[in-house]
Amino acid sequence: MVRNSANAYGWVAVALHWLIATAIGVMIVLGLVMTRGFDDDIMAKVALYQWHKSIGIVILTLVVLRLVWRLANPVPRLPETLKAYERGLAHAAHVGLYVLMLAIPLSGWLLASASTFPTDLFGWFPLPKLISPDQAVEETMAEVHEVLGWVLLALLAIHVAAALKHHFVLKDNVLRRMLPIAAGHRTTGDQ
Numbered sequence: 001m002v003r004n005s006a007n008a009y010g011w012v013a014v015a016l017h018w019l020i021a022t023a024i025g026v027m028i029v030l031g032l033v034m035t036r037g038f039d040d041d042i043m044a045k046v047a048l049y050q051w052h053k054s055i056g057i058v059i060l061t062l063v064v065l066r067l068v069w070r071l072a073n074p075v076p077r078l079p080e081t082l083k084a085y086e087r088g089l090a091h092a093a094h095v096g097l098y099v100l101m102l103a104i105p106l107s108g109w110l111l112a113s114a115s116t117f118p119t120d121l122f123g124w125f126p127l128p129k130l131i132s133p134d135q136a137v138e139e140t141m142a143e144v145h146e147v148l149g150w151v152l153l154a155l156l157a158i159h160v161a162a163a164l165k166h167h168f169v170l171k172d173n174v175l176r177r178m179l180p181i182a183a184g185h186r187t188t189g190d191q
């Protein structure tokens with residue numbers, strides 16, 4: 001099933017969810033390591049920054065595609081057993097994750113634009129600059145980029161805890177229907 005139904009995620013939504021989740025995990029580790037280490041090997045540090053920026057732009061593109069796909073598809077309903085405020089919280093968390101998935105790479109792009117240091121996407125072509133170089137903007141955006149990264153980590157902890165609670169405590173199909181290996185469960189509908 002390519003598209004989502006009222007009860008199940010199609011494979012495009014599942015593939016995008018896990019591809020982006022994995023890439024973001026790599027990016028957080030890469031971001032923390034490259035900014036805190038490699039001071040004795042400046043060539044490696046610069047290479048890691050270029051990889052971080054290149055992968056980040058790919059993530060931004062995938063997130064935009066994912067958002068378009070989500071808007072063009074039905075969103076599977078949560079189990080009827082959940083209370084209205086629980087659905088509200090789940091929805092708010094998902095909106096928050098989408099906002100962060102856009103705001104983090106955009107703040108990165110702004111900070112890279114404000115820097116005088118050039119960015120070469122995968123060594124192929126220069127990243128277009130959104131704004132002209134400005135050290136104050138670069139510093140502010142670096143701060144914003146870092147803080148939003150920590151906010152994402154906190155929201156992710158809640159997101160993962162909620163997914164595990166659905167699976168192990170409530171024993172519904174909410175986690176299973178987002179897993180690539182559970183196509184059978186995804187297509188059989190609720191519970």
Ligand code: HEM
Nearest residue numbers: 027028031032035053056057059105108109112142146149
């Ligand atoms: C979802 C995508 C991204 C994630 C999760 C992410 C995450 C991070 C993290 C955790 C750091 C370390 C922050 C710190 O401790 O100072 C960082 C630094 C950085 N990121 Fe990203 N990033 C993303 C996308 C991008 C993009 C698209 C660009 C630019 C095109 C970018 C440019 C940078 C730069 C230049 C730094 C170093 C900032 C500094 O030197 O203070 N990032 N990123």
Ligand code: HEM
Nearest residue numbers: 013017020021024025070094097098156160163174175178
């Ligand atoms: C960077 C990591 C992650 C991000 C940004 C993220 C983001 C999202 C978003 C925005 C949704 C809403 C549905 C959609 O539009 O696709 C979602 C759904 C979901 N995520 Fe994640 N996620 C991440 C990691 C994880 C992990 C590690 C797990 C499992 C432990 C997980 C489990 C789920 C489940 C089960 C759903 C379906 C919820 C439902 O059916 O309403 N996610 N995720």
